[in-house]
Amino acid sequence: MKFRKVVVGGTFDYLHNGHLAIISKAYEVGEQVTVGICSDEMRQLLQKDSAGVQPLAIRLWRLLNELHSRGWLGRTEITILSDPYGTAVSDRNIDAIVVSPETRKRAEEINRIRISKGLNPLEIVEVPFVLAEDGKPISSLRIRYGEIDPHGKRLNHSTI
């Protein structure tokens, strides 16, 4: 473990292997992990296609069950995000942020805000996309559309 406190954030809709890669990396490099999860209001603002995104209660339940089954609950701080930054722009104890290629820009923005406030910038740890069976990244949207399952397995509805 390199860091005392690490942060990750997301909507965590249909918790999938891509999410799990980011989360696992956070607990691998950090002692304590702050997990920010989008509120129900925020998922509607942020996502172009938010129809069908699961309610917070369900997304949280899946996330916490996963953390519990891996023995990580005791190292976890949960925050509900009502904006894209959460405590990442105010908590001086955070050392690093774990991102995907898709969310790296947000981490750079967070660092600009931290620096403007006199806080240390976060070390950015980037985890590559996890690919589905078809070679394209796993995403919640593709799961919601029924193309793949949360492990990236192709669902062949069209072969009927």
Place this chain on the structure above:
Amino acid sequence: MKFRKVVVGGTFDYLHNGHLAIISKAYEVGEQVTVGICSDEMRQLLQKDSAGVQPLAIRLWRLLNELHSRGWLGRTEITILSDPYGTAVSDRNIDAIVVSPETRKRAEEINRIRISKGLNPLEIVEVPFVLAEDGKPISSLRIRYGEIDPHGKRLNHSTI
């Protein structure tokens, strides 16, 4: 079901039969239930004896598992309380609040605030204390002290 939207709030530390009585009543009388759960910062402010109160991640996990096992997750809105009022003093869609004898005063305070803002006061549904085997109310503090378990069963450490 009498109400469209009902609210309950608490720390939900060592989720016990007293909590479950309040929560069950909320889903019995309400179609949608907003469950407010104290943040880690707030439990320290509110409780005289907050040492040993479980972290939010663990309290939330137990709560959501219970709601899932009863089939109630889909009717749930989760909010994290950073003050004792939460959305109960601002959400005009809430019709009622479920309380214990201990938290009734807070509900009356919430109603005073709602009225001062021009919102409808909430109907207050009071659930009696759930008693432990020894006839005294079940409480998280007594569980934490090892006197009883979450179902109110006496733990006789002193009989050794």
